[in-house]
Amino acid sequence: MRANYKMQRLYVPQDLSSGAAIEASAEQSHYLSHVLRLGEGAELLLFNGRDGEWLARIEAKAKKSVRLRAVEETRKQPAHPDLIYCFAPLKQGRLDYLVQKAVEMGAGVLQPVITQHTQIARPGIERLRANVVEAAEQCGILALPEVREAQKLDLLLASWDHDRRLIFCDESAQTDNPLPVLRDVAERRLGLLIGPEGGFSQDERRQLHALPFVTAIPLGPRILRADTAAVAALALIQASIGDWQTI
Structure with a gap:
């Protein structure tokens, strides 16, 4: 399955699974809140290079932090390229x-x-x-x-x-x-x-x-x-x- 290019994608180092809470980094929080101006409930895609790609929602926002919640897997993790x-x-x-x-x-x-x-x-x-x-x-x-x-x-x-x-x-x-x-x-x-x-x-x-x-x-x-x-x-x-x- 090819990527959804209409949604914002974000790399996170944390493990991803259904219901997982992800604290965005300070830089990511600033980007989501002040550059993209996304509010609570906004959806985006998360990946970590291990657990596939996940639909997530912004669950909570503070002045300098954003908490995300993984909702469902949208793409399985593919095999690692060998080249x-x-x-x-x-x-x-x-x-x-x-x-x-x-x-x-x-x-x-x-x-x-x-x-x-x-x-x-x-x-x-x-x-x-x-x-x-x-x-x-x-x-x-x-x-x-x-x-x-x-x-x-x-x-x-x-x-x-x-x-x-x-x-x-x-x-x-x-x-x-x-x-x-x-x-x-x-x-x-x-x-x-x-x-x-x-x-x-x-x-x-x-x-x-x-x-x-x-x-x-x-x-x-x-x-x-x-x-x-x-x-x-x-x-x-x-x-x-x-x-x-x-x-």
Whole structure:
């Protein structure tokens, strides 16, 4: 069942069940009362990434607090997406965009990767998680991606599960069409690796090409910025061998 886009959706960390009372955070209370101007009895949707989606009503309001009451489940909790999305962190504004789009496109794990040309060595993990929640609230997503701590590329590759195919976007590929390459990927457990603005170094490319669980793909005839490449690659994978085929 697809999301109800006409109702306000709110992420809460508390457990959700019929009749559960939920105290909104101070920020959420301000938003509900003073931005949306919702009164007692107003309805909205709640989710926590574990218990599905629930219709809730505003039960009580005070000056700086709002209490919500879960009424009934509107959508069951779906299976967690299996796609691991690995990316070199960008500068802040574009990193926010990249993370939000990855959530919308069905990533199950967000793994920052430090490469030789990475611009940001230590991305703010809590900000990444906040962007995950914001994207999930806006786009009807119930299964929140896991956000992992940044890891150097060589360590990521050394610990990678060889039964999971890792697809990386290689701007030096000799062809422009990624579809024939993707159609040859037999595995359905996938990871995607997007490099930094400066691209992968020659040493990194050689390392990636030498690994049996890695597949390199091009992204067309034009040079794409890293955040654009991320959206393009996710769309290609989901449409050709990912979860768009099962919808």
